[in-house]
Amino acid sequence: MLKTFDLVLIGVMTATAAVTYTIKHRAELKLEEVHRLEAEIKLEKDTIDLLKADWALQSQPNRLERLVRAYNDELKLQPTESTALVHAKELPMLKSEVPVPDVTEAKASAKGATEASAKSATVASAKSATVASAKSAPDTAKGAQATAKAQPIPMPAPRGEAEDADQIETGSVEE
Numbered sequence: 588m589l590k591t592f593d594l595v596l597i598g599v600m601t602a603t604a605a606v607t608y609t610i611k612h613r614a615e616l617k618l619e620e621v622h623r624l625e626a627e628i629k630l631e632k633d634t635i636d637l638l639k640a641d642w643a644l645q646s647q648p649n650r651l652e653r654l655v656r657a658y659n660d661e662l663k664l665q666p667t668e669s670t671a672l673v674h675a676k677e678l679p680m681l682k683s684e685v686p687v688p689d690v691t692e693a694k695a696s697a698k699g700a701t702e703a704s705a706k707s708a709t710v711a712s713a714k715s716a717t718v719a720s721a722k723s724a725p726d727t728a729k730g731a732q733a734t735a736k737a738q739p740i741p742m743p744a745p746r747g748e749a750e751d752a753d754q755i756e757t758g759s760v761e762e
Contacts, residue, residue, distance in 0.1 A: 655664055720758075 655662070
């Protein structure tokens with residue numbers, strides 16, 4: 588005759604077996620997914636290797652020279668002159684480093700004298716507004732005056748004549 592304790596143990600063992608089977612099934616599914624992902628990665632690596640080999644063939648200097656000669660009339664390509672090469676210090680600055688031009692001064696110099704008188708009236712009203720705001724917030728007015736000043740436009744540094752002509756800077760970080 589089965590006792591209550593035996594029935595509880597049979598139920599616990601059945602539940603444990605069901606949980607074990609579920610975990611095993613999930614692990615097998617994950618293993619299949621890992622194998623599928625590894626196959627995809629291998630395919631992508633093989634594709635990259637194939638594309639690199641194709642690029643090496645397409646960019647061979649002899650092939651490019653033949654193509655330039657064949658299509659020279661259509662393309663009208665010219666050899667790169669040595670003056671077209673620049674040093675890293677001669678490159679323009681980043682957009683974030685470019686100073687903001689004073690738009691009001693540029694407009695005033697570009698327009699006629701009649702518009703200049705209208706601008707002076709606008710500047711006078713702006714100055715009175717600045718004085719009024721300076722009384723209420725002196726720190727804010729000082730910051731506005733500092734940003735209103737025209738900032739110089741940067742120019743590329745001239746090339747030094749003493750540099751070795753055989754060395755070309757490529758902008759590489761390694762030296």
